[in-house]
Amino acid sequence: MSNDHTRKLVTIITEAALEHSLLRDFKRLGAKGHTITEARGSGHRGVRSAGWESNSNIRIEVICNEAVAQAITQHLQDQYYANYAMVVYSSDVSVLRPDKF
Amino acid sequence: MSNDHTRKLVTIITEAALEHSLLRDFKRLGAKGHTITEARGSGHRGVRSAGWESNSNIRIEVICNEAVAQAITQHLQDQYYANYAMVVYSSDVSVLRPDKF
Amino acid sequence: MSNDHTRKLVTIITEAALEHSLLRDFKRLGAKGHTITEARGSGHRGVRSAGWESNSNIRIEVICNEAVAQAITQHLQDQYYANYAMVVYSSDVSVLRPDKF
Amino acid sequence: MAVIDPIILFFLLGLAASAMRSELRLPAAVYDFVSILLLLAIGLKGGVELARQPFGSLLPQMLAVVLMGSMLPLVAFPVLRLIGRMNRADAASIAAHYGSVSVGTYAVAVSWFDARQIDFEAHMPLLLTLLEVPAILVGIVLARGLSRETRWSDVAHEVFLGKGIVLLLGGLLIGWIAGEDGLVSIKPLFIDLFKGFLAIFLLEMGLIAAAQLGTLRRHGVFLLLFGIGMPLFSSVVGAALGWGLGLSVGGTAMLAVLAASASYIAVPAAMRISVPDANPTLSLTASLGITFPFNILLGIPIYYALAQQLHAWLGS
Amino acid sequence: MAVIDPIILFFLLGLAASAMRSELRLPAAVYDFVSILLLLAIGLKGGVELARQPFGSLLPQMLAVVLMGSMLPLVAFPVLRLIGRMNRADAASIAAHYGSVSVGTYAVAVSWFDARQIDFEAHMPLLLTLLEVPAILVGIVLARGLSRETRWSDVAHEVFLGKGIVLLLGGLLIGWIAGEDGLVSIKPLFIDLFKGFLAIFLLEMGLIAAAQLGTLRRHGVFLLLFGIGMPLFSSVVGAALGWGLGLSVGGTAMLAVLAASASYIAVPAAMRISVPDANPTLSLTASLGITFPFNILLGIPIYYALAQQLHAWLGS
Amino acid sequence: MAVIDPIILFFLLGLAASAMRSELRLPAAVYDFVSILLLLAIGLKGGVELARQPFGSLLPQMLAVVLMGSMLPLVAFPVLRLIGRMNRADAASIAAHYGSVSVGTYAVAVSWFDARQIDFEAHMPLLLTLLEVPAILVGIVLARGLSRETRWSDVAHEVFLGKGIVLLLGGLLIGWIAGEDGLVSIKPLFIDLFKGFLAIFLLEMGLIAAAQLGTLRRHGVFLLLFGIGMPLFSSVVGAALGWGLGLSVGGTAMLAVLAASASYIAVPAAMRISVPDANPTLSLTASLGITFPFNILLGIPIYYALAQQLHAWLGS
Ligand SMILES: Nc1ncnc2c1ncn2[C@@H]1O[C@H](COP(=O)(O)O)[C@@H](O)[C@H]1O
Ligand SMILES: Nc1ncnc2c1ncn2[C@@H]1O[C@H](COP(=O)(O)O)[C@@H](O)[C@H]1O
Ligand SMILES: Nc1ncnc2c1ncn2[C@@H]1O[C@H](COP(=O)(O)O)[C@@H](O)[C@H]1O
Ligand code: NA
Ligand code: NA
């Protein structure tokens, strides 16, 4: 599984209000791209039902190499995790054209 | 890979009409949260193109420990799989703050 | 992990305009179903912010066996990767009712 | 008077676009928006009229239509079981669809009556709302018996608090409290634009109905015959009841329309939860793919002619 | 004159539906669409009026309301800290919400005034727009001090380029440039449908407000008292200022409404970015769950009576 | 007569908001809803007029504009290849965009003409619909040659069954069948609100157009010159043809507008499928980022002046 086509897929589920800041941070940390889908859900900070702006979640996916993934998760833990509704998880994925990431 | 930051990510793709019941069930089975995105697709029960209510899918993600994941998949298999358009899959993910799940 | 409940989950993030062609191709290559969510993002081909049709992404998931997954990724690489905004990744997932896929 | 109502042309456009596999699709949010406006508008109109008449005088009519809504599934069920050879769940579910009503069909009928300046009792939206519910309960009992396992509180929640009932009933109450004068300020959205939004709604319904037709081939000729025969039968029941209740010709025809219409929103949702082993494709093919188009294209004039005949024969 | 404005009934319908856990939900796109239309419409109306008067004569009023918007959080903050025993971030954030304004409350007040044919100074939308901003800046300083770490350029971006300000200000400019005649062609959408869209908006606000109430139980009685007491206090400040600025009775009452209203769009978004350690549930429960319903159900008539009294006592 | 049409101000508001990186964004569903309404409305209006005249008399005009739509890309292509030094696919794709038409530009022109009470032949929507298609086919042939590999059935599907054509054509047919009287009931939505929805549409177009401008820097000055020069040239062709066909001054100007406008919906979608190696950023920057703003801000009055001159010189 761990050949040279393997990259990290980091998924972040968090408040829609953070989109702007997070994307800026990810770029700075070395991510070459991202994908966003609209989401809703619930967790420790209650129900976020996406009925209106302040209450919407986004689900961000970033495919990147191990080092960038490490930097991103660390940054999220330091800067955002304490104050925002946020869940972060990562896994290994096998990608086409690994040089892209 | 299987260190103590590993949790199960269970993904369920099914009919939007089930949202209410499933979330109630998951809570009862020990899930601490969930994330939903709107989806459409096709499978054994035909095309579900999300043009209107009865024909929409949702994609639910639940991050949880192995036992809860087991309970959820078993419950889905017993109670819903026979009668509803439904796909369930799970995988290991590495999470931040594993105590959250 | 690699027991007989394991299947491949192939995820494709690409231009919404390709939906029709891709679904036809996947069917021909042996996929038994698919799930689509609306997405936006950025990558090598710039920002795709989903404000209007030509600028929207879709995120397609296909669960299938190894051979079909191989065929799909190969086909995408040959036919689409050069000319379209597209990211493809795959991973192993454990499914309920593996005979479905 | 136009030979064909233009809103029907929007339905045909949707049918044609879908049949030719056009890329045309309305976003789900647009469909939701338009149906919310239509439900509220129908409720508001009805509520304004309710304010004008003593509520007590309506009670007999209300009881009678609830009874009708409970009986129609009992007629449909044996037909589906014995002639259609369907299993119990499917037969019960389809029967429930045909005992309940379709708000879209009602809206098209209102437009058709308006264009011909045919009056009808203005509290029809109240009867429409009442008719949504009883068939669902009867359908569940037909499928399950009076089983202890049925979670009746869930069923009640699903039935009475679904989007359709809440908006119709909410509209009725608001119209009733505010009265005609109170609603002047919101009339431009809910009344003046009603037919325009109905046109958009029917465009989408055309797209959806055509998509159901694909499954028709698989389910054969019985479904087609039932989808046309059942509304014709129900319309006779509805018209007879209307006459019996002393309604005007227009009101009689409208009650025939309600009886003939088959639900495609409230009932499918409720059945999916309460009778999960019923195949939703069967009931939606029948109600959406056959009965809805039949009713709005051919049924409404037939039911009106029927009401006229009845009143001519039996006196008003 | 109706005892109760029908648009308020839509709010109550939303509250009731949510309280009964109905499935009713408006798609986010519909909420966005309706609020975009309302913001533009309010701006357009205000802009048309601005074109009619020399801009210079408004400057004193503009400065005065900016000052008011900056002072109100300074009053709220110690109350929240000392009596409410809140931490610094929470107190600062809530104070900012109450120094700023709610466009929804303003729209309901406009509708209430219109129904009673009460005139008010037509440049109110300009004051509304101005009032959105200063409380946010004061709130951030209250939470952080004049810390070097605050990224003021980010804050400015968030505050001045949020959806609300851009649409209000854009509408003001368009109305100002085009003038009444220029807007005739778009009047049917933005003016004639205003109250209808406001009704839909309030339906959704009812659904949202009820959802906030769930959290109220946890935060106890102080929040409830503050959510009612603070607007009452602010309305007195607003009314006094209105009288001082020589506004008409209607204008005085409208400034009282603006002062009494609490933000639930611009401020929450800005606080989330700039004062992340403030708990957004607290401030939204107060502003959306308590103050908004209080203002539109009871507050507006109170503030109008207050303005009348003031003018009666002190002379116009 | 206003110096500047207010709907243009909405476009400028969108441009400005996007340029200042505001958070303002319209949900995709709103954009879809508004464009569906505009397409249907344009079709309906045109259809009503078609019903009034013998169809045969229009055939020569229909053929002529189809010919024009096929020739314009043949002019643009060598310019793009030789002066712009573009590769074959890019040149062919851009050429197709400029041979086809923009419904948004047409709608703005209609609004501009209405405000000045300038009459034009009412079957223009028919010509608009016809003009969408031929340039796409020519563009594909320019890119691929008459290659066997082109899946022409896919192309035809994409071209004739795209959202734009289906709604325009559907509207035309409905208007034609129902006639003016038949459409009275849906007029409030499709006709009275037309300009209001056009304003919302242009707000979104401003946001989108500004986003394209970011890429302009990279593609240099040629694209800018082409995006202004080509519509100026095409407008002369269109105006000459209009005069030749015996159209009124208004009709001549409108044909010039159609010729000058560049597609940004139907053609991009078709090119993406049929000429995938063409860079969509290039063509969209040109058509959306340059030509669309140029046409609605400056072009329309120029083309009208041109049509007047032509009729003055050559006689009507
Ligand atoms: N156990 C979970 N599984 C899936 N998604 C979750 C889970 N917990 C939280 N989330 C998502 O992450 C968001 C923020 O979580 P929290 O910070 O726990 O409130 C929630 O609104 C959910 O969308
Ligand atoms: N092989 C597959 N890959 C991805 N998604 C699938 C697959 N099969 C089914 N689905 C999704 O699951 C839903 C229900 O599947 P089914 O029960 O097979 O009709 C479909 O509507 C699809 O959204
Ligand atoms: N590194 C990445 N991580 C996640 N999604 C990506 C990444 N790169 C690209 N994408 C997504 O794939 C789409 C096409 O990518 P591209 O072909 O690189 O422009 C983008 O619009 C994004 O939605
Ligand atoms: Na019925
Ligand atoms: Na305030």
Ligand code: NA
């Ligand atoms: Na052109």
